[in-house]
Amino acid sequence: MTNDIYGPFPGDSARFPDKSWLDALTEGQRARYEELGTNLEVVERRIADACAAAGRARDEVRLIVVTKTYPAEDSALLAGLGVTDVAENRDQDAGPKAEQCRNLPLDWHFVGQLQTNKVRSVVRYADHVHSVDRVRLVESLGAAVVKAERADLGCLVQVALDKEAGEGGHRAGVAPADVLALADAIADTPGLRMDGVMTVAPLAGPLAGDPAAAFDRLAEIATAVRAAHPAATMVSAGMSGDLEQAIAAGATHVRVGTAVLGVRSPLR
Secondary structure (H helix, E strand, C coil): CCHHHHCCCCCCCCCCCCCHHHHCCCHHHHHHHHHHHHHHHHHHHHHHHHHHHHCCCHHHCEEEEECCCCCHHHHHHHHHCCCCEEEECCHHHHHHHHHHCCCCCCEEEECCCCCHHHHHHHCCCCCEEEEECCHHHHHHHHHHHHHHCCCCEEEEEEECHHHHHCCCCCCCCECHHHHHHHHHHHHCCCCEEEEEEEECCCCCCCCCCCHHHHHHHHHHHHHHHHHHCCCCCEEECCCCCCHHHHHHCCCCEEEECHHHHCCCCCCC
8 A cells, every 4th residue: 555545635535626635545455445435325225215214314423434453554445435423443553543534523432442551552642532431441441541641532322222131231332321420430530532432233032033122222212311410311222233223213323334334254
């Protein structure tokens, strides 16, 4: 990948005349750029149609492209296509990738289970952490942000809906009954900003296999969180297979990977 692609993009090449960075792409990079663009158009149509069906404005929903396991050059090409938000789930991959793409207009979302020994690294590049699920992690994130003297870190409480039915005890996320207490802890911690809630459609419990019902339950939880923390408006839910149901339930951010990046063998 030439260095040109990691510099600031002028924006969507269809709307801006300066295509000099496109000229620097190799044949393979250009083919990948076109593939990603085609996939993005399909996903964008799905989001727009889901918003229309739900009676919502398109600008109420933000697309986060989950770039985990894919190379930094894909993130750069996505930025060239107008993508503004990308997500990663492993710090060992995300850190170097974010550093390589540091000059690009991208917001970085950390969506994976986060161990406290990775916190100092994650706060170097993450704009949001979607996977906050325990007080110890809140404390570690706050201390790392303050020490780094960086802007406040946006945090979302990861809700494990299956834990409401006594399932999923070993999985990441906090039970619905404990969400408000954790939200309070985030809001009270210097360096952190309580931004909202996140979930993944559960694989166990009464909501398993019913993403529409799962996201409706998350919407109820999000409403309770906003009553206590009015600025916590983010509802991160929905992926490639269920983004329509998430949007219908009020998701403000959808996390889409496969539908944009494809199912080719990922580069590691």
